[in-house]
Amino acid sequence: MRKVQSKATSLLRGGWVWLRQVSGDAAYENYLRAAARHPDSGSPPLSRAEFYLDSLHRRYSTVSRCC
Amino acid sequence: MKRIFEIILWGVIALAGAGALAAIAFERREPLNAVWFIVAALCTFLVSYRFYSAFLAAKIFALDNTRATPAERLEDGRDFVPTNKWVLLGHHFAAIAGPGPLVGPTLAAQFGYLPGTLWLIVGAALGGCVQDFTILFCSIRRDGKSLGQIAREEVSKRGGSIALLAVLAIMVILLAVIALVVVKALRESPWGTFTLAMTIPIALLMGIYLRFVRPGRVLEASIGGVALVALAVIAGQWVNGSPSWSRVFTLSAPALAIAIIVYGFAASTLPVWLLLAPRDYLSAFIKVAAIFALAAGVLVVRPTLAMPALTRFTDGNGPVFAGKIFPFCFITIACGAVSGFHALIASGTTPKMILREGHARIVGYGSMLMESFVGVMAMIAACALQPGVYFAINSPAGIVGKTADAAAKTISSWGFALDPQTITSLAQRVGERTLLDRTGGAPSLAVGMAQIFSGTIGGEHLLSIWYHFAIMFEALFILTTLDAGTRVGRFMVQDLAGHAWKPLGGSRSISGTLLASAAIVGAWGYFLWQGVQDPLGGINSLWPLFGIANQLLAAVALVVATTILLKMGRARFIWVTLVPMVWLVVVTMTASYQKIFSASPRLGFLAQANQLAGQISSGATAGAAIADTRRLIFNNRLDAAVTAVLASMVLVLVVEAIGEWIRILRGPTLPVLHESPNVRTRWVGANSVWPQEGEQ
Numbered sequence: 001m002r003k004v005q006s007k008a009t010s011l012l013r014g015g016w017v018w019l020r021q022v023s024g025d026a027a028y029e030n031y032l033r034a035a036a037r038h039p040d041s042g043s044p045p046l047s048r049a050e051f052y053l054d055s056l057h058r059r060y061s062t063v064s065r066c067c
Numbered sequence: 068m069k070r071i072f073e074i075i076l077w078g079v080i081a082l083a084g085a086g087a088l089a090a091i092a093f094e095r096r097e098p099l100n101a102v103w104f105i106v107a108a109l110c111t112f113l114v115s116y117r118f119y120s121a122f123l124a125a126k127i128f129a130l131d132n133t134r135a136t137p138a139e140r141l142e143d144g145r146d147f148v149p150t151n152k153w154v155l156l157g158h159h160f161a162a163i164a165g166p167g168p169l170v171g172p173t174l175a176a177q178f179g180y181l182p183g184t185l186w187l188i189v190g191a192a193l194g195g196c197v198q199d200f201t202i203l204f205c206s207i208r209r210d211g212k213s214l215g216q217i218a219r220e221e222v223s224k225r226g227g228s229i230a231l232l233a234v235l236a237i238m239v240i241l242l243a244v245i246a247l248v249v250v251k252a253l254r255e256s257p258w259g260t261f262t263l264a265m266t267i268p269i270a271l272l273m274g275i276y277l278r279f280v281r282p283g284r285v286l287e288a289s290i291g292g293v294a295l296v297a298l299a300v301i302a303g304q305w306v307n308g309s310p311s312w313s314r315v316f317t318l319s320a321p322a323l324a325i326a327i328i329v330y331g332f333a334a335s336t337l338p339v340w341l342l343l344a345p346r347d348y349l350s351a352f353i354k355v356a357a358i359f360a361l362a363a364g365v366l367v368v369r370p371t372l373a374m375p376a377l378t379r380f381t382d383g384n385g386p387v388f389a390g391k392i393f394p395f396c397f398i399t400i401a402c403g404a405v406s407g408f409h410a411l412i413a414s415g416t417t418p419k420m421i422l423r424e425g426h427a428r429i430v431g432y433g434s435m436l437m438e439s440f441v442g443v444m445a446m447i448a449a450c451a452l453q454p455g456v457y458f459a460i461n462s463p464a465g466i467v468g469k470t471a472d473a474a475a476k477t478i479s480s481w482g483f484a485l486d487p488q489t490i491t492s493l494a495q496r497v498g499e500r501t502l503l504d505r506t507g508g509a510p511s512l513a514v515g516m517a518q519i520f521s522g523t524i525g526g527e528h529l530l531s532i533w534y535h536f537a538i539m540f541e542a543l544f545i546l547t548t549l550d551a552g553t554r555v556g557r558f559m560v561q562d563l564a565g566h567a568w569k570p571l572g573g574s575r576s577i578s579g580t581l582l583a584s585a586a587i588v589g590a591w592g593y594f595l596w597q598g599v600q601d602p603l604g605g606i607n608s609l610w611p612l613f614g615i616a617n618q619l620l621a622a623v624a625l626v627v628a629t630t631i632l633l634k635m636g637r638a639r640f641i642w643v644t645l646v647p648m649v650w651l652v653v654v655t656m657t658a659s660y661q662k663i664f665s666a667s668p669r670l671g672f673l674a675q676a677n678q679l680a681g682q683i684s685s686g687a688t689a690g691a692a693i694a695d696t697r698r699l700i701f702n703n704r705l706d707a708a709v710t711a712v713l714a715s716m717v718l719v720l721v722v723e724a725i726g727e728w729i730r731i732l733r734g735p736t737l738p739v740l741h742e743s744p745n746v747r748t749r750w751v752g753a754n755s756v757w758p759q760e761g762e763q
Contacts, residue, residue: 035144066402
C-alpha cells in the first residue's frame with residue numbers, strides 16, 4: 001500500500017515539475033542554474049522581471065508557432 | 068526469454084495495425100466504428116517509431132549520445148537551455164500543433180474517410196516525421212542554425228534565399244487563410260464573436276499580471292486566464308439570448324475581416340508582453356487540453372462513421388474544394404501528414420534545447436506522430452457527422468444555395484439525404500442562427516467535437532456550450548498564430564528592407580516597424596479580403612494555395628536534407644528523404660499546374676478569370692457588378708501568378724540541388740560538411756529525468 005502511495009506521489013510530483021517546465025514557469029530557475037554553472041560570463045544575472053521580458057523578445061522574433 | 072516476448076508483442080501490434088488498416092480500406096458493407104481508425108493509427112505509429120525511427124537514428128544519422136549538443140556547448144540559460152526530453156517533447160509538440168491538422172482532414176473528408184486517413188498515417192510515418200527528424204538532426208549538428216542558413220551553407224547561396232522567400236510567401240498565405248477560417252466561423256455568430264472578443268481583455272489582464280504583479284509566473288496566470296475564458300464561453304450564451312447585446316456582437320463577414328486586420332496590426336506592433344505572449348500562454352494550454360479531451364472523447368463515445376469510404380467527389384467536382392484526390396487530397400492535408408512549416412521549428416528553438424542527440428528521435432519523429440494522430444481525430448470527428456450535415460456546413464452558398472431548403476435539395480440530389488429541418492434545428496441546438504455556408508472546416512469540426520463531448524459529459528443540453536467551446540479553442544489559437552506570424556513576418560520584411568535602405572532595418576526604428584507591419588498585414592489582409600468577397604467561399608482558392616506553399620516548403624526542407632545525407636556519405640540510404648521529396652515535388656507541381664491552367668473554372672485560376680471576362684464582354688454582367696467582377700478577375704490572375712512564382716522558385720532549387728548532388732557523387736574529394744566541432748560531452752548520466760538538478 002505504502003509503495004503504491006509513494007509511487008503515486010512521485011508520479012504527481014513528476015507531472016507538476018513537467019508542467020512547470022513545459023509552460024515556462026520554471027524558466028527563470030533554469031536560467032539561474034545555468035548562470036551559476038558559468039560564473040565567468042561577465043555580467044551579473046538578470047532579475048526575474050528582466051529575464052521574463054528578455055525571453056519574450058527572443059521567443060517572438062523567430063517562428064515559434066506553426067500552422 | 069525477454070527477446071521472445073518482445074518479438075511476440077511487436078508481432079501482435081503489427082498484425083493489429085495491419086488488420087485495422089485492411090478493415091478501413093476494404094470494409095464497405097456496414098459503417099465502421101472509430102475504434103478501427105484509432106487502432107490502425109496507433110499500431111502503425113508504434114511500429115514505425117520502434118523500427119523506422121530507430122533505423123534512421125542508428126544507420127543514417129548515427130546519433131551519438133556522447134557528443135555535446137549545442138545546449139551543452141553554448142549553454143546560456145536563455146536560448147541554449149539543456150532540457151529534459153519529455154519537457155522538450157511537450158514544447159515542440161505545442162509549437163508544431165496548430166489549426167492545420169484539424170482543418171485539413173476536415174476539408175479532405177469530402178472525398179470520404181479513406182484517402183485522407185491513409186495519407187495521414189502513411190504520409191506522417193514516411194514523410195512528415197522523417198522531414199522533422201532529419202532537419203532537427205541537421206540543425207543540432209550546426210549549433211541550431213535555421214533552415215535558410217543550412218540551405219545556404221550546404222546547398223547554395225541561392226538555395227538559402229529561396230528558402231527565405233518561400234517562408235515569407237507561405238506566411239502571408241497561411242495568415243490569410245486561417246484568418247478566413249475565423250471569419251467564416253464567427254460571421255453572424257454573436258456568441259462566438261463575444262467569446263473571442265473577451266479573450267483580448269483577458270490576455271491584457273494576464274499580460275499586466277505577468278509583467279508587473281508576479282513577473283514570469285506563467286502557470287498561475289494561465290490557470291486564472293483559462294478560468295476566465297471558460298466564463299466567457301458560458302457568458303456568451305446570455306449575450307446570444309439578449310436582443311440588444313447580440314446585435315452588438317453580430318458582425319458580417321467583411322466587418323469581421325476588417326476587425327481582424329486591425330487587430331493583427333495592433334497585436335504585432337504592441338509590446339509582446341502586453342497581448343501576444345499572454346495570449347500564446349492561454350492558447351497553448353487550451354489547445355493541448357482540447358486535443359487530449361478530443362482523443363479521450365473519441366475513445367469514450369467510439370462514434371460510428373457515417374461518411375462513406377469514398378464519395379462521388381473523388382471525380383474532382385467536390386463542393387468543399389475543387390480537384391481530384393491526386394493531387395488535391397495531399398495538398399489539403401498538409402499539416403498532419405507532412406508540413407514544411409515544422410522544418411522552421413525543428414531548426415529554431417528546439418535544437419538549441421536538446422540535451423542529447425538521441426532525444427531527437429522522440430522529439431522530432433515522435434511529436435510529428437502525435438500531430439498526425441490529432442489529424443486522424445479530426446477526420447473521425449468530421450466523418451462521424453451525417454454526410455448531408457457535413458456538406459451543408461462546408462459547402463459555399465454559391466454552390467448549394469443560400470437557404471436551408473435550397474441546400475437540402477442540392478445536397479440530397481448528390482445522394483446525401485438531408486432534410487432542411489435537420490440543419491436548421493441543429494443550428495438552433497448549438498446556439499447559432501445558421502450553420503449553412505460555414506466553409507473553412509472549423510464549424511463542422513466544432514459540431515463533430517460538440518457531439519462527441521456531449522456524448523461524454525452533459526448530453527444534449529450542453530451541446531451549445533461544447534460547440535462554442537470548440538469554436539473558441541480553434542479561433543483562439545488561430546489568432547495566436549496570426550499575431551505571432553505577423554510579428555515574425557514583420558521582422559523578415561524589416562530585414563529585407565534593411566538591405567535596401569538601412570534606416571528601415573532594425574527592430575528599433577519606429578517608422579520601420581510601422582511600415583513593415585503595415586506591409587505584412589496589408590499582404591495577408593488583401594488575400595483575406597479577396598477570400599471574403601469570393602462567391603465560392605474563398606477557402607476553395609486559398610486553402611489549396613496554402614497547401615501548395617506548405618508542401619513546397621517541405622520539398623525545400625527535404626532537398627536540403629537529401630543534400631546533407633549525400634555529403635555524409637549515406638548515398639545508399641538516400642531514398643529515405645529522396646522518395647518523399649520526389650513525391651512532394653510531383654504532387655505540388657501537378658497541383659500548381661492544375662490550379663493555374665485547368666480548363667475547369669472552379670479549379671483553374673485562369674479559366675475562372677476568362678469565364679468572368681467572358682461574362683463582361685457578352686453583357687451577362689452589367690452595371691455596378693462590372694467593377695466587382697473585374698476585381699475577381701484580377702484576384703484570380705494574382706493567385707495564378709503567386710502559384711507560378713512559388714512553383715518556379717522550388718524548381719530552381721531542385722535543379723540547383725541536383726547539380727550539387729552530381730558534383731558530390733562524381734567528386735574526387737570528400738564534400739565539405741558544415742557541422743560544428745565534435746566535442747565530447749562533459750555531462751555524465753545526463754539521460755536521467757530533470758538533468759538540470761545537481762548534474763555536472
